[in-house]
Amino acid sequence: MTSLNETHRHHDSVEVYKTRSSPATENEQIAIASVVAFLGIWTTLGNSLTIAAICLAKRMMTKCNLFILSLAVSDLVSGLIASPLWLYRRTWGFNDWEWGDFLCKLFWFSDQSTSFCTAMHIAAFAVWRFIGVKWPSLFEKIKMRTVTIWLVFIWVVSIIFGGFIFSSFYEVAEKSEDHHVGSCWPMCSIKIENDGVTRHLVYYTVVSSLFILLPMLILLVTSCLIVWEMYCHPVVATHKSKQRKTKEKRAAVQLALISASFLIGYIPMTSYVMWTTRTRVKNVTFDYWFHVAAFFCLRLSECFNPVLYNIASVQMRNASREVLMRIRTCQYNRERTPRLIRRNAIIYYKTEQHRYLNSP
Numbered sequence: 001m002t003s004l005n006e007t008h009r010h011h012d013s014v015e016v017y018k019t020r021s022s023p024a025t026e027n028e029q030i031a032i033a034s035v036v037a038f039l040g041i042w043t044t045l046g047n048s049l050t051i052a053a054i055c056l057a058k059r060m061m062t063k064c065n066l067f068i069l070s071l072a073v074s075d076l077v078s079g080l081i082a083s084p085l086w087l088y089r090r091t092w093g094f095n096d097w098e099w100g101d102f103l104c105k106l107f108w109f110s111d112q113s114t115s116f117c118t119a120m121h122i123a124a125f126a127v128w129r130f131i132g133v134k135w136p137s138l139f140e141k142i143k144m145r146t147v148t149i150w151l152v153f154i155w156v157v158s159i160i161f162g163g164f165i166f167s168s169f170y171e172v173a174e175k176s177e178d179h180h181v182g183s184c185w186p187m188c189s190i191k192i193e194n195d196g197v198t199r200h201l202v203y204y205t206v207v208s209s210l211f212i213l214l215p216m217l218i219l220l221v222t223s224c225l226i227v228w229e230m231y232c233h234p235v236v237a238t239h240k241s242k243q244r245k246t247k248e249k250r251a252a253v254q255l256a257l258i259s260a261s262f263l264i265g266y267i268p269m270t271s272y273v274m275w276t277t278r279t280r281v282k283n284v285t286f287d288y289w290f291h292v293a294a295f296f297c298l299r300l301s302e303c304f305n306p307v308l309y310n311i312a313s314v315q316m317r318n319a320s321r322e323v324l325m326r327i328r329t330c331q332y333n334r335e336r337t338p339r340l341i342r343r344n345a346i347i348y349y350k351t352e353q354h355r356y357l358n359s360p
Contacts, residue, residue, distance in 0.1 A: 043079030046306030123215030254312030265301025
């Protein structure tokens, strides 16, 4: 009899788990989907415009713009791949992931590799700006090839440690209702068996310290050094030095804006991951909305970056305007071509008709 009751209770618990939906209601899920779709479109269009502005104008292919180009590619990949998969994972696929293990791992691959890549890009960009302020002659001697190798190295490291290795800690599996650390996570989450959460925590602590927290520290230190060099070490006022000072100030403003956007995006998400993997007993609703808020901050950062590129650089604004004018011209010609074809056809028909009627 006891065995029968235990079996019945186990069956009921399984049924309750399978029917348990996302902590968000249907209307809340629709609202989340609307926000993610808006941010995804904004990210895609903004970063695509930045990439086109740099690639289509030869004058824009500078050493500094290579960093911005690579960073825009990272944000674009995140917006096109990670955002849609995150939306499904946190809403309708929360407890019913039907897209297979490959797409689950692809989400974590794209999300973490682009996160590490962005963090290292910002730190490298800050170091680059500091070199330009502190040692302008050395800055001019650095070749485009060196910058390209630097950026390729960042991408390779991000793909290996943030992509292949990181995604191996995740799987699609039903989470039990007992009070373990992952009981309130979606189906596409960290592996629970074989002490997967602990191994993930150790790995994430190490790599996030190297590829997120260390870049934040580098960013903070180099920003302070740039301000110190610009305002505490005055140079002899000449026409050339004034031009250089103006250029350095614009570069500092651009770095400050990008850095602020980066910190707004990555501090909340890093805090959430550290908290949720260390806290055993937690409120499901709080965990859910904490992650949603952190994700929105992260995607807002990716949306703001293209805007900040244009705010801080006159050349970028002009190049972006040229791309938009090209698109408008192509659209105009596309709409005008059928009318021209019809008009030429009518003229040709009338000419042939007149020639036929006047022929002997």
